[in-house]
Amino acid sequence: MPQVRIATPEELSDCLAIRHDVFVLEQAVTVEEDLDGLDAQCVQFLAITDEGPVGTARMRKTDDGEVRAERVAVRASSRGLGLGALLMDALEDEARRRGEAAVVLHAQVEVVPFYTRRGYEPFGPQFLDARIPHQAMRKPLRSEPTES
Numbered sequence: 001m002p003q004v005r006i007a008t009p010e011e012l013s014d015c016l017a018i019r020h021d022v023f024v025l026e027q028a029v030t031v032e033e034d035l036d037g038l039d040a041q042c043v044q045f046l047a048i049t050d051e052g053p054v055g056t057a058r059m060r061k062t063d064d065g066e067v068r069a070e071r072v073a074v075r076a077s078s079r080g081l082g083l084g085a086l087l088m089d090a091l092e093d094e095a096r097r098r099g100e101a102a103v104v105l106h107a108q109v110e111v112v113p114f115y116t117r118r119g120y121e122p123f124g125p126q127f128l129d130a131r132i133p134h135q136a137m138r139k140p141l142r143s144e145p146t147e148s
């Protein structure tokens with residue numbers, strides 16, 4: 001059974017190694033773009049199978065109070081097994097536990113359907129980040145008051 005949970009501080013290197021393989025080696029993102037200096041202020045998540053650590057994601061609260069899901073990555077050999085979904089579930093559970101109302105992310109346009117399936121809705125225009133087209137998306141975590 002895969003284990004998907006918050007990474008310990010010692011496991012940050014496992015998270016970064018997965019990101020290096022997926023973003024830097026596979027997607028030609030630069031090391032500087034991946035290692036943006038914000039990891040210490042993030043909650044890091046790790047997916048572990050019999051193969052070892054194979055997936056990661058991080059949760060970050062921005063200066064304007066937005067909760068972001070970032071650096072969602074599963075090693076190519078472990079995709080399609082539900083690990084990306086489990087990582088998003090773990091991140092959203094943690095955000096809910098902290099009383100957050102929503103999660104925002106910048107999806108690579110190619111994987112927008114992955115997030116749409118999980119309840120994220122696109123907002124705003126597409127934009128380039130690390131030369132890759134992105135789309136901002138948002139998912140409310142609990143019912144928000146409606147205007148009467």
Ligand SMILES: CC(C)(COP(=O)(O)OP(=O)(O)OC[C@H]1O[C@@H](n2cnc3c(N)ncnc32)[C@H](O)[C@@H]1OP(=O)(O)O)[C@@H](O)C(=O)NCCC(=O)NCCS
Pocket residue numbers: 022071072073074075078079080081082083084085086106107108110111112113114117
């Ligand atoms: C996007 C990514 C994290 C998905 O991880 P994964 O473990 O393969 O995803 P899962 O197996 O949990 O898939 C969950 C669902 O999303 C769907 N899905 C996954 N990737 C998809 C894609 N690229 N396009 C459309 N649907 C996709 C699956 O079919 C599955 O559908 P189901 O619930 O009906 O079975 C993984 O493909 C990845 O790391 N890609 C490279 C890095 C990347 O692009 N990260 C996103 C940055 S925004």
